[in-house]
């Protein structure tokens with residue numbers, strides 16, 4: 001797994017040649033993988049400023065909330081694969097300061113990388129974080145995390161559990177209880193897949 005992922009990142013992603021609106025706007029952020037095979041993958045939306053700076057998914061404020069999720073699930077970063085649906089940072093305005101959700105054209109352009117990552121890692125359980133990875137894996141652009149959170153579906157042979165994005169609690173505290181309940185259910189699934 002590690003050799004194949006590194007090959008994908010070094011030979012294709014780092015020098016991405018896709019026709020994509022985000023081409024050249026930031027350095028693509030690779031997935032985070034431990035030095036062992038894992039059964040669980042987390043898929044986020046797209047890198048923010050901190051992720052793009054550090055080249056690691058889920059750092060900064062959302063990253064702190066993400067680590068709290070892992071703690072609730074009795075998991076560490078070294079037991080999971082972590083990546084984003086779109087690998088470069090989308091901003092309001094070209095190279096702007098404010099993050100935005102990726103557009104459909106960017107998700108489509110970057111979709112091959114996520115597909116290859118998931119084929120290589122071959123997780124038994126995928127946890128999507130927020131709207132973007134949910135829509136991508138469900139192949140339904142109208143799906144919302146509000147409707148789908150906690151509802152299992154399959155992507156190839158993997159179970160997919162949609163969870164709210166960890167950044168969402170920062171601006172909507174009312175989600176804390178909803179996410180807490182979802183994490184309780186997810187914890188049981190994680191225990192089975194570890």
Ligand code: SF4
Pocket residue numbers: 013016017018020021022023024028086087088106109110111113
């Ligand atoms: S978002 Fe994906 S497809 Fe677009 S330039 Fe970055 S790596 Fe390439």
